[in-house]
Amino acid sequence: MNNFEPRIVAFLCSWCSYAGADKAGSSRKTYPQNINIIRVMCSGRVDPQFVLEAFKEGADGVLILGCHPGDCHYKEGNYNILRRYHFLKKVLMELGIEEGRFKLDWVSSTEDDKFVTIVSEMVKNVKSLGPLRNEALI
Amino acid sequence: MERIGVFICECGPNIKEALNVEEIAKYASSLAHVAFVKSHTLLCAEAGKALLKKEIIERNLSRVVIAACSPKEHESTFMKIAEEAGLNPYLVQIANIREHCAWVISDKVIATEKAKVIIRTAVSRVLLHQPIVNKEIDCTPDALVVGAGVAGIEAALVLAQKGRKVYLVEKSPNIGGRVVRYEDVFPKFECATCMLDPKLDEILHKNNIHVFTYSVVDEVLGYFGNFIIKIKKKARSVSTETCLGCGACFEACPVNVKNRYNENLNERKAIYIPFVGALPNVAVIDRKNCLHFRNKATENTEEKKCEICKANCPFGAINFDDQDEIIEIKVGSVVLATGFDSFIANKIPRSGYGKFENIYTGLEFERILSSTGPTGGEVILKNGESPKSAAIIHCVGSRSKKFHNYCSGVCCTYSLTFAHIIKKKSPNTEVFNFYSDFSLAGKGYHELYDKALEDGVNLIRTAGPDAVEVNEDAGSLVVKYKDAAGKESKLAVDMVILSTAIEPSEDATSISQLFDITLGSDGFFTEEHDKLAPVSTTTGGIFIAGCCQGPKDIQSSVAQGAAAAGKILSCLVPGEKLKLEATIAEIDEKLCSGCKICIGLCPYKAIYFDKEKKVAAINDILCKGCGICSAACPSGAVKARHFTSCEITAEIKEIMK
Ligand code: FES
Numbered sequence: 001m002n003n004f005e006p007r008i009v010a011f012l013c014s015w016c017s018y019a020g021a022d023k024a025g026s027s028r029k030t031y032p033q034n035i036n037i038i039r040v041m042c043s044g045r046v047d048p049q050f051v052l053e054a055f056k057e058g059a060d061g062v063l064i065l066g067c068h069p070g071d072c073h074y075k076e077g078n079y080n081i082l083r084r085y086h087f088l089k090k091v092l093m094e095l096g097i098e099e100g101r102f103k104l105d106w107v108s109s110t111e112d113d114k115f116v117t118i119v120s121e122m123v124k125n126v127k128s129l130g131p132l133r134n135e136a137l138i
Numbered sequence: 139m140e141r142i143g144v145f146i147c148e149c150g151p152n153i154k155e156a157l158n159v160e161e162i163a164k165y166a167s168s169l170a171h172v173a174f175v176k177s178h179t180l181l182c183a184e185a186g187k188a189l190l191k192k193e194i195i196e197r198n199l200s201r202v203v204i205a206a207c208s209p210k211e212h213e214s215t216f217m218k219i220a221e222e223a224g225l226n227p228y229l230v231q232i233a234n235i236r237e238h239c240a241w242v243i244s245d246k247v248i249a250t251e252k253a254k255v256i257i258r259t260a261v262s263r264v265l266l267h268q269p270i271v272n273k274e275i276d277c278t279p280d281a282l283v284v285g286a287g288v289a290g291i292e293a294a295l296v297l298a299q300k301g302r303k304v305y306l307v308e309k310s311p312n313i314g315g316r317v318v319r320y321e322d323v324f325p326k327f328e329c330a331t332c333m334l335d336p337k338l339d340e341i342l343h344k345n346n347i348h349v350f351t352y353s354v355v356d357e358v359l360g361y362f363g364n365f366i367i368k369i370k371k372k373a374r375s376v377s378t379e380t381c382l383g384c385g386a387c388f389e390a391c392p393v394n395v396k397n398r399y400n401e402n403l404n405e406r407k408a409i410y411i412p413f414v415g416a417l418p419n420v421a422v423i424d425r426k427n428c429l430h431f432r433n434k435a436t437e438n439t440e441e442k443k444c445e446i447c448k449a450n451c452p453f454g455a456i457n458f459d460d461q462d463e464i465i466e467i468k469v470g471s472v473v474l475a476t477g478f479d480s481f482i483a484n485k486i487p488r489s490g491y492g493k494f495e496n497i498y499t500g501l502e503f504e505r506i507l508s509s510t511g512p513t514g515g516e517v518i519l520k521n522g523e524s525p526k527s528a529a530i531i532h533c534v535g536s537r538s539k540k541f542h543n544y545c546s547g548v549c550c551t552y553s554l555t556f557a558h559i560i561k562k563k564s565p566n567t568e569v570f571n572f573y574s575d576f577s578l579a580g581k582g583y584h585e586l587y588d589k590a591l592e593d594g595v596n597l598i599r600t601a602g603p604d605a606v607e608v609n610e611d612a613g614s615l616v617v618k619y620k621d622a623a624g625k626e627s628k629l630a631v632d633m634v635i636l637s638t639a640i641e642p643s644e645d646a647t648s649i650s651q652l653f654d655i656t657l658g659s660d661g662f663f664t665e666e667h668d669k670l671a672p673v674s675t676t677t678g679g680i681f682i683a684g685c686c687q688g689p690k691d692i693q694s695s696v697a698q699g700a701a702a703a704g705k706i707l708s709c710l711v712p713g714e715k716l717k718l719e720a721t722i723a724e725i726d727e728k729l730c731s732g733c734k735i736c737i738g739l740c741p742y743k744a745i746y747f748d749k750e751k752k753v754a755a756i757n758d759i760l761c762k763g764c765g766i767c768s769a770a771c772p773s774g775a776v777k778a779r780h781f782t783s784c785e786i787t788a789e790i791k792e793i794m795k
Contacts, residue, residue, distance in 0.1 A: 025237030
């Protein structure tokens with residue numbers, strides 16, 4: 001169990017959050033490599049299908065990061081994903097996917113530290129949950 | 139058969155030292171459809187770019203993956219090179235192996251493995267990319283400016299360049315906004331009217347600026363590049379062509395009403411010119427108060443309708459039959475410069491405003507100082523005497539939890555300006571400024587503070603904006619205050635001036651709805667980005683300038699007016715087409731069930747319902763490509779170009795392989 005390295009798919013909006021992750025890089029902050037970043041234009045672009053697909057393909061966790069409320073480059077995309085997130089979380093729990101495996105948060109382009117903290121905590125949590133047995137999705 | 143080229147940038151030592159580039163290159167060559175792999179020390183340098191271009195052509199590559207820094211750094215650089223090499227720029231994908239890999243993983247072996255995943259994902263994604271062509275549309279370079287204050291005037295003058303028409307719409311009967319009603323403005327005490335007059339004159343006489351005073355925007359249709367706008371020109375009842383502004387009409391008019399252009403400090407007639415020197419110098423009939431129209435309204439036909447002004451006009455300029463007129467114009471862009479309102483001081487009962495005499499707001503006092511104002515510029519009390527003492531109270535309505543949280547930015551400066559002018563006009567008047575903090579940032583502004591000390595103005599620091607109260611005692615005004623040390627004191631004065639806050643104009647909400655822009659929590663128009671895009675809005679083609687965007691001084695308002703105009707000049711050029719966003723949404727009519735979910739979600743109102751086909755349709759001009767619609771479509775009918783569900787799913791699959 002100790003050697004378990006979870007694989008986490010992270011959807012980052014192209015404006016604030018992707019830039020926040022970039023900033024973690026330019027300031028040479030190291031963080032667990034378990035995170036795999038997919039760029040989307042806005043967090044509101046994240047289709048519930050993508051989340052289900054990621055879990056189905058074997059992801060142990062899914063992270064969505066967007067701009068802070070009020071800062072979305074497209075006015076309200078992050079409010080859209082927020083509504084969808086709460087709903088989707090319930091569906092996932094019905095499917096036996098624990099709450100800690102699915103997370104939504106806001107990271108601005110200057111918040112490299114926050115990005116690193118979110119990623120590190122998520123990896124830690126998912127590690128303690130162990131690998132996802134995803135029969136429900138297959 | 140696809141031929142993908144993978145180019146790995148070593149980024150000097152940045153990537154090279156953190157990853158095993160050779161191993162990565164070998165791995166990339168083993169991937170399906172990869173026909174060519176090459177690493178280079180610095181792909182974004184001239185030599186690197188030349189190599190990239192050469193190899194794309196010579197190796198006959200059909201798609202390209204650049205494994206390098208963040209797409210935020212050089213995606214557009216590499217897309218341009220691909221285009222020069224004859225590839226559609228959207229057939230390029232960036233694999234971010236620097237910011238998301240080399241720089242954040244200290245173990246070289248782990249980092250190398252990670253880079254392989256990133257590149258493999260990019261390769262599988264680029265295979266699905268589709269060429270996208272930027273659409274171009276016809277547009278009009280003409281512009282609409284709403285609000286003829288300093289910001290709007292500056293915008294209109296800058297815009298009125300070769301071949302462009304500018305429509306300037308102003309709701310009041312004259313142009314010049316607030317500033318034209320001020321006398322001496324900070325920091326150099328120059329006369330605002332004198333400063334503005336040549337500009338106003340230019341506005342009125344420039345051939346390609348069409349000024350609509352006493353008019354409002356009634357309807358806005360269309361979008362960036364092609365707006366169709368209806369202007370409602372309210373019936374002025376006086377011909378702008380024949381009226382010379384001689385004043386014969388209002389001298390004769392029997393009706394007196396409060397003159398709001400003098401902050402209701404004196405009266406005007408039912409036919410009037412707001413103040414001496416107002417431009418255009420043409421009278422207007424206030425139909426609500428004019429006897430001619432009031433009699434008509436009650437249909438009292440027996441009594442002869444009043445026509446005194448008409449009888450007295452030597453030029454036959456009065457036209458009682460004048461009607462509101464709707465004028466339709468076509469413009470490509472809009473500058474909103476709709477200004478501000480002043481905080482209504484009687485919302486704060488302890489300010490004494492409205493209860494006692496000789497208490498004035500900042501704007502009222504501006505009129506008192508003006509030579510065209512109610513006292514001809516003399517600082518006098520209601521009884522005609524000059525005040526022995528005056529208190530100027532800062533932050534009325536600003537920096538308050540209950541009213542406006544923000545600092546209005548200009549009150550400290552104008553309060554010190556008032557203090558100086560009072561001292562100049564009547565040196566024996568004792569002046570007391572009650573402030574809690576000074577905000578005097580701006581060229582030449584802090585000097586006003588020194589000037590106040592030199593003039594012998596008493597600067598009294600209070601415990602906060604709420605620590606001052608004005609009462610009346612034995613016929614005199616009494617300022618009760620708690621000073622910064624917490625000590626309570628009282629001071630009797632003859633006159634009080636309240637430095638009232640700048641607040642959003644009363645029509646800010648309706649204007650924001652009309653032009654589909656957003657209002658901030660403070661009620662001012664929201665800019666696209668507070669630092670990098672302060673004069674544009676999230677609605678394409680709508681720009682904002684001056685106090686409608688937030689409190690500011692004259693200098694900044696003028697600068698914003700010019701900036702908004704500059705933006706328009708550079709994006710809408712006569713004879714050129716408007717380039718549209720390429721990565722927008724697209725609807726597959728065969729899949730669309732017509733449920734309209736996407737229509738309600740689009741933040742740009744870019745989706746409409748095609749009633750004939752019974753499907754949703756995208757307006758290419760309004761769509762910005764966020765993809766919210768695509769995520770929400772239950773039948774998968776909306777494709778977000780360049781971020782399609784297929785492309786993203788392919789990325790997920792490849793990561794998890
Ligand atoms: S663009 Fe960042 S959440 Fe919408």
